[in-house]
Amino acid sequence: MADTPLVQMTGITKRFGGVTALQNVDLTAYAGEVLAIVGDNGAGKSTLIKVLTGVYQPTEGQIFIDGQKVDFSSHAEAIDAGIDAVYQTLALADHLDPAANMFLGNELTKTIFGIEILDNKRMRSETERVLMERLGVKLKSLDAPTESLSGGQRQAVAIARAVYSEGLRVLVMDEPTAALGPQETARTLKLIKNVKAQGLAVILISHSLDDVFEVSDRVHVQRRGQCVGVVKTSESSTQEVLGMIVGAEEAA
Ligand SMILES: Nc1ncnc2c1ncn2[C@@H]1O[C@H](COP(=O)(O)OP(=O)(O)OP(=O)(O)O)[C@@H](O)[C@H]1O
Ligand SMILES: [Mg+2]
Structure with a gap:
């Protein structure tokens, strides 16, 4: 300390x-x-x-x-x-998949032929990486809506969203x-x-x-x-x- x-x-x-x-x-x-x-x-x-x-x-x-x-x-x-907080009501968008929740309002994008589009592949791989490297968690599924995950895994997604920020x-x-x-x-x-x-x-x-x-x-x-x-x-x-x-x- x-x-x-x-x-x-x-x-x-x-x-x-x-x-x-x-x-x-x-x-x-x-x-x-x-x-x-x-x-x-x-x-x-x-x-x-x-x-x-x-x-x-x-x-x-x-x-x-x-x-x-x-x-x-x-x-x-x-x-x-x-400084960030995870509240009991996790404020997750349950109908979206974990990666969409991780980057909600903060989406990663890429530009193809001058057009900015969502970079879903990178958001998924980043979600997987942060969950594993920082929390030691592997999700059952990255494709299913977040509501289909267990309470503990949903918690992990909410925490991953907070710790994704390098400055946290x-x-x-x-x-x-x-x-x-x-x-x-x-x-x-x-x-x-x-x-x-x-x-x-x-x-x-x-x-x-x-x-x-x-x-x-x-x-x-x-x-x-x-x-x-x-x-x-x-x-x-x-x-x-x-x-x-x-x-x-x-x-x-
Ligand atoms: N927005 C508010 N407006 C008026 N009073 C409030 C408000 N928020 C909290 N209080 C009051 O302040 C006191 C402390 O509430 P607080 O929610 O911080 O307690 P707590 O320790 O978190 O309780 P709990 O274990 O039930 O979550 C309580 O008397 C509560 O009624
Ligand atoms: Mg309280």
């Missing part, structure tokens, strides 16, 4: 009208680590990462990437800075295993480890402490809009983290 955090969020407060979703939250994530964010429903996990990914602007607080202050006014600006440095995943069975969950966790091994920072929101303890290096615990602690996974336990999630007074 590098010394300078790749991501540093300091004093983040986010209010929606009268609702305070986040109250003075600090978050750090390093290159080459998986940082898990855990907490009960409504603890502010999704809001926190939406602030990081430029979907929401913080009411207060600052964000630094590699020590440089950033001010994202849109998700597109966060993507330009190397932070991959945020909000509940990636929530809808998956045990086998597919195991594959998705493997894939997260592959992404981490390439030096990216992975920020993983999960309600499954089993998944969190399997794959993360550190755990950031949110409770009622505040960060109530950050622990090293190897030095903690599910009991300890659970106690932080529900709060000491309720656990006692």
Whole structure:
């Protein structure tokens, strides 16, 4: 792990009208680590990462990437800075094949006799390459519509789309295993480890402490809009983290 955090969020407060979703939250994530964010429903996990990914602007607080202050006014600006997210609703076009999904809105083209046409062959081979080289995944079929793939393989396509960008440095995943069975969950966790091994920072929101303890290096615990602690996974336990999630007074 590098010394300078790749991501540093300091004093983040986010209010929606009268609702305070986040109250003075600090978050750090390093290159080459998986940082898990855990907490009960409504603890502010999704809001926190939406602030990081430029979907929401913080009411207060600052964000630094590699020590440089950033001010994202849109998700597109966060993507330009190397931060992207895969949400539980994968935002895939299910009727299109995996390659079409990989390059949706970003299609590769070639010019033949002065006419620009889609380069389907290269989009397919690139899809195959990124899935294998970066995620260690081979799809059952590259021809079928994406909806015919398993949940885990669809997840892989969504992640491949994010990691295709050479500039990607932070991959945020909000509940990636929530809808998956045990086998597919195991594959998705493997894939997260592959992404981490390439030096990216992975920020993983999960309600499954089993998944969190399997794959993360550190755990950031949110409770009622505040960060109530950050622990090293190897030095903690599910009991300890659970106690932080529900709060000491309720656990006692
Ligand atoms: N767009 C919004 N407008 C108003 N309130 C919001 C908005 N988004 C989130 N909130 C509120 O902010 C708080 C934190 O919500 P958030 O979605 O970040 O929680 P979460 O930890 O992701 O929960 P879950 O585990 O259920 O996904 C909640 O009280 C929620 O109702
Ligand atoms: Mg959420």
